[in-house]
Every structure is written in structure tokens, then in C-alpha cells.
Amino acid sequence: MHRDIGIKALLIAALALALLVPVNMIRDLVAERQARRNEAVEGIALGWGRRQALAGPYLVIPLERSWTETTRETIDGAVRERRTERTESLRLRLPADRVHWSVAARTQEKARGIYKARLYSAAIDAQGSITLPANFGEHDPGYRYRWGDPQLVVGISDPRGIRKLSTLRLDGAEIEFASGPGDGALTTGIHAVARLQPAPEVRTLAFAFSLELAGSEALSIAPLARDTRVAMRADWPHPSFQGVFLPARSEQPGDGFSAEWQVSRYAAQGAERLAACRRDACAGLAMQELGVSFIEPMGLYQQLERAAKYGFLFIGLMFAAFFLFELLRRLAIHPIQYALIGLALAIFFLLLTALSEHLRFGLAYALATLGCVGIVAAYVARVLHDAALGLAFGGALAALYAVLYLLLRAEDHALLGGAVLLFLLLAGTMLATRDVDWYRVTRRPAPQQ
Numbered sequence: 316m317h318r319d320i321g322i323k324a325l326l327i328a329a330l331a332l333a334l335l336v337p338v339n340m341i342r343d344l345v346a347e348r349q350a351r352r353n354e355a356v357e358g359i360a361l362g363w364g365r366r367q368a369l370a371g372p373y374l375v376i377p378l379e380r381s382w383t384e385t386t387r388e389t390i391d392g393a394v395r396e397r398r399t400e401r402t403e404s405l406r407l408r409l410p411a412d413r414v415h416w417s418v419a420a421r422t423q424e425k426a427r428g429i430y431k432a433r434l435y436s437a438a439i440d441a442q443g444s445i446t447l448p449a450n451f452g453e454h455d456p457g458y459r460y461r462w463g464d465p466q467l468v469v470g471i472s473d474p475r476g477i478r479k480l481s482t483l484r485l486d487g488a489e490i491e492f493a494s495g496p497g498d499g500a501l502t503t504g505i506h507a508v509a510r511l512q513p514a515p516e517v518r519t520l521a522f523a524f525s526l527e528l529a530g531s532e533a534l535s536i537a538p539l540a541r542d543t544r545v546a547m548r549a550d551w552p553h554p555s556f557q558g559v560f561l562p563a564r565s566e567q568p569g570d571g572f573s574a575e576w577q578v579s580r581y582a583a584q585g586a587e588r589l590a591a592c593r594r595d596a597c598a599g600l601a602m603q604e605l606g607v608s609f610i611e612p613m614g615l616y617q618q619l620e621r622a623a624k625y626g627f628l629f630i631g632l633m634f635a636a637f638f639l640f641e642l643l644r645r646l647a648i649h650p651i652q653y654a655l656i657g658l659a660l661a662i663f664f665l666l667l668t669a670l671s672e673h674l675r676f677g678l679a680y681a682l683a684t685l686g687c688v689g690i691v692a693a694y695v696a697r698v699l700h701d702a703a704l705g706l707a708f709g710g711a712l713a714a715l716y717a718v719l720y721l722l723l724r725a726e727d728h729a730l731l732g733g734a735v736l737l738f739l740l741l742a743g744t745m746l747a748t749r750d751v752d753w754y755r756v757t758r759r760p761a762p763q764q
Contacts, residue, residue: 322425326650327382331634334657338626339465340666347618347622348668355430358474360531363425363434364476366602370537371470372414372522373589374445375506376407377463378453406498407451408589411540412519414443420534420549422609431671433609434531435549436478441469442523443540450513466497466510467522470504471536476529483507486520500592533557539589548573551609560605576605615671619721625719630657632715633691636708645686652698656691662689663716677720684716739760 344582360366384399398532445467453460467483467490474494483490490507528534535558536545550571556562560582562574580586583603634653663683670679688709696705 327634327638327653330650330653331630334630334654334746335627337658337661338630338664341626341661341668342620342623344665345616345619348672349620352430352616354430354515355427356531358445359425359427361433361533362457363432364529365531366533367437367528368472368535369416369470369539370409370501370504372443372467373442373538373539374411374447374465374509375468376409376451376465378402378405378407378451379461380405380453381459381461382457384400400762408452408498408500408592408614409445409452410586410589411443411445412442413542414538416441416536416547418486418534418545418547418549420547420551421607422551432531433535433611434529435534435551435609437528437530437534438525439528439551440523440525442521443521445516447511447518447520448629449515449517451680452537453513455546460513465509467509468496468498468501468504468506468508469524469526470496470501472503472702473530474503474505476524477505479525479527479636480505481525484521484523485509492524498574499637522595523708532610533606533608534605537602537604538576538578538583540583543578543583545576545578545605545695546573547575547607549607549609553610555608555610556606557608558604558606560603562605572607574607574673578605593725614621615676618676619664619668622631622667622719622723625722626664628663629660629663629712629715629719632759633657633708633712636711642728648710651734652694657696659691659694679749684713688713688716703761 333541344728379402381400382400384401386397386399387506388395388397396682415441417667418437420435422433424431425434426432451462457534467485469492471477480492483492485507488509490509492505492507494505496502496504498504536543537559538545548571550569552567552569554565554572554574560576560578563577565572565574588603600744633656637653637656663686666686667679673679674682691712692705692709694705695708696702699705727753
């Protein structure tokens with residue numbers, strides 16, 4: 316093999332690896348822009364409402380339980396009794412028997428600079444019933460009870476998103492909600508104080524309330540009732556159902572979605588989780604959620620990051636094609652010319668990032684492709700002194716960009732498509748060069764007499 320060819324092959328390979336530096340810098344730029352976008356979205360959500368999570372409702376009944384402890388001790392041979400009064404404060408948490416949530420959400424976008432956040436306003440209705448056991452379930456004759464006012468508690472993760480709130484309709488009475496959760500087991504929320512006293516018989520109380528809640532990106536509900544049903548609809552066509560409970564039924568007609576959840580007492584175990592909260596702190600109370608995320612099917616920066624991953628593939632393929640032409644047609648292409656073409660290919664991803672923040676992704680991709688293909692085709696035609704070869708290289712590069720666009724849009728089949736593309740390119744190269752005598756091609760030319 317001609318020694319100069321081997322040295323040049325190594326030089327071109329090193330040049331291709333060196334061009335990974337600008338490609339990785341562009342990937343870092345994409346990550347930086349995404350972080351800046353997330354900061355802008357967080358700032359918008361701060362003034363509108365963050366991701367909203369509802370929990371409950373359930374009834375909290377504060378009480379003081381007192382009893383007398385009697386101890387006997389012997390002093391100077393005489394047995395004496397000592398009585399000590401003990402008191403402890405408790406909170407009884409009674410889950411609702413059933414809750415039916417009805418949610419209707421409308422989405423919209425708000426922008427801060429060039430960045431946009433997806434927001435929603437949800438009209439929420441809740442109705443159900445709570446069973447009060449006899450004497451609130453506490454009737455040990457060894458204790459003396461002092462009951463506080465029961466409170467119906469609803470957890471809301473970001474109360475700043477509450478736009479409207481109705482009164483609580485409880486057993487025919489109208490009760491105003493107050494701010495704050497009213498129970499230390501939840502960090503934020505609302506509560507309504509009910510004037511209920513213990514009774515010797517079991518009572519079932521019906522309740523209902525409604526609110527308009529603003530939030531961003533996602534809405535979820537932690538089912539704490541014995542039986543929970545959720546019916547949700549929204550005008551967003553790309554829902555992502557999340558949480559430990561998936562909807563029993565969902566429809567996506569194209570202009571929105573509707574979904575229904577049915578969570579039984581055996582699945583949610585809300586009563587058991589409430590009973591386990593003997594103290595105020597109860598970190599796991601709202602961990603089991605059901606809900607939906609209002610997301611784009613393929614985020615802009617996710618597509619940009621995936622596109623930049625193919626940067627080295629484009630550079631490697633173009634360098635390999637140039638090197639084959641240089642060998643087979645005995646052309647002389649300088650390493651600087653390789654470097655310029657590689658930089659032009661890398662600039663494509665920078666152009667795509669900059670344009671896609673202001674234009675639709677498809678249009679930005681088309682403009683970046685047109686610019687890159689045009690400059691590479693014109694430069695190759697001049698370097699190889701053949702306009703037809705320049706157009707051929709430009710057409711091949713345009714085909715690669717078209718395939719890359721299809722891979723970016725096919726989110727679920729991107730890996731399969733990329734693997735098949737690489738296989739076809741390798742197979743095509745092997746078939747096209749199967750009759751080439753590489754020893755003859757790389758043999759040192761005989762000196763002329």
C-alpha cells in the first residue's frame with residue numbers, strides 16, 4: 316500500500332474526530348438553551364400556577380383524650396395510691412366513602428421572550444359522601460374525650476392557581492372554605508370547618524364543591540377515598556397519562572381527549588394510608604397519584620439533541636465518500652478542504668438550533684438543509700472540477716438530511732430506523748466497491764521515464 320495514502324487516511328480520520336469538538340459544543344449549546352427554556356417556563360408557571368396535584372377530600376377531627384393513671388406504692392409499710400392525669404392530642408382522619416371528580420381543562424400558551432409554556436385552566440367538580448361512625452369511632456369508657464370542630468380537607472399543591480372556589484355543600488349546609496390545609500399531613504391546600512358533634516348513631520353526609528384551578532404541564536389526583544372515580548376531558552390532543560393508576564377508558568378524537576379512572580378501595584387503600592398518619596407528618600399520603608401531562612409529543616430541544624447525535628455520522632460519511640473519490644479517480648483533495656466541508660456540515664446543526672427557536676421545526680430544518688446542501692454542493696463542484704459530481708454530492712447529502720428528518724419525527728422507531736440506515740449505507744458501499752482492486756488503486760504510481 317502506498318505510504319502517503321495511509322498517512323492521509325489517518326490524517327482524515329483524526330480530522331473527523333477533531334470535528335467532534337464543534338459538534339459537541341453545539342450539543343452543549345442545545346442543553347444550555349433547554350435549561351434557559353426551563354427557567355423561563357418555571358417563571359411563567361410561578362405567576363400562573365405550577366403542576367397541580369389534588370389530594371382527598373377527607374375529614375379531620377381533632378380531639379383531646381384524657382385518662383387517669385393509678386399507681387400504688389408502699390411508704391413506711393402503708394400502701395398508698397397515686398393518681399396522675401394524662402392528656403394527649405390526636406387527629407382522627409376519616410376518608411370519604413366515595414368521590415367523583417369531574418375535570419374539564421382548557422390549554423393555552425404564554426410566552427416569555429422566545430420561550431413558551433403550556434398552561435391550563437381546569438374546571439373541577441367534586442361530589443361524594445363521608446360516613447361518620449358512632450361517637451366518631453372513639454367510645455372507650457376508660458377515656459374522657461374533648462372534641463374539636465371537624466374539618467373537610469382538600470390538598471392542592473399550588474393554591475396560587477385557585478381562580479374560583481365555591482362553598483362546601485355538606486349535608487345541606489353551606490360552608491366557606493379557608494386557606495391552608497388544616498392538617499399537618501398535607502403541606503398546602505384548603506379546608507372547611509364543619510360544626511359536627513359526635514352522635515350515638517352512624518351518619519352519612521353528602522358533600523359537593525367546585526373550583527377553577529390554573530396550572531402548568533400536568534394535573535394529578537391522589538385518591539384517598541375508599542372509592543374514587545375521575546372523569547377528565549381537555550382540548551389537548553397529546554396526553555401522557557401518568558401515575559400508578561392508568562385510565563380504564565380513554566379516547567383521543569384528534570381535537571382533545573377524554574379519560575375515566577375507577578380506583579377501588581382495594582387498589583388505592585386511602586383509608587389505610589390515612590389511618591397510618593398518626594402524627595402530623597405523613598410524607599407518603601399523596602404518593603399514589605393518577606393524572607395526565609400536557610406535553611408535546613416530541614419536544615424541540617429533544618429533537619435538536621437527537622439530531623446533533625448524528626453529526627459525526629454525516630461528517631464521517633462525507634469524508635469517506637470524498638476519500639473514495641480521491642482514490643478511485645486519483646484526485647487530490649487537500650485536508651483543509653476536508654475540514655471546511657466538515658465545518659459546513661457541523662454548522663447545519665447550529666443553524667437548525669437557531670432557526671427552530673423562531674420558526675416551526677419543519678421549516679427551520681428545510682432552511683438549514685437548503686443552506687448546507689447548497690454551499691457543500693457548490694464547493695464540491697469547484698474542488699472536483701465537475702458540476703455533475705457537485706450536484707450528486709449535494710443530492711446525496713439532501714437525501715441523508717431527509718432520512719434524518721424522518722428519524723427525528725419517528726420517535727418510537729428512531730433506533731430501528733437509524734440502525735437500518737447504517738446497514739444500508741454500509742451494504743451500498745460494499746456493493747459499489749466489490750469489484751475494486753484496492754492493491755492496484757493504492758499502488759505507488761510508476762515513475763515516468
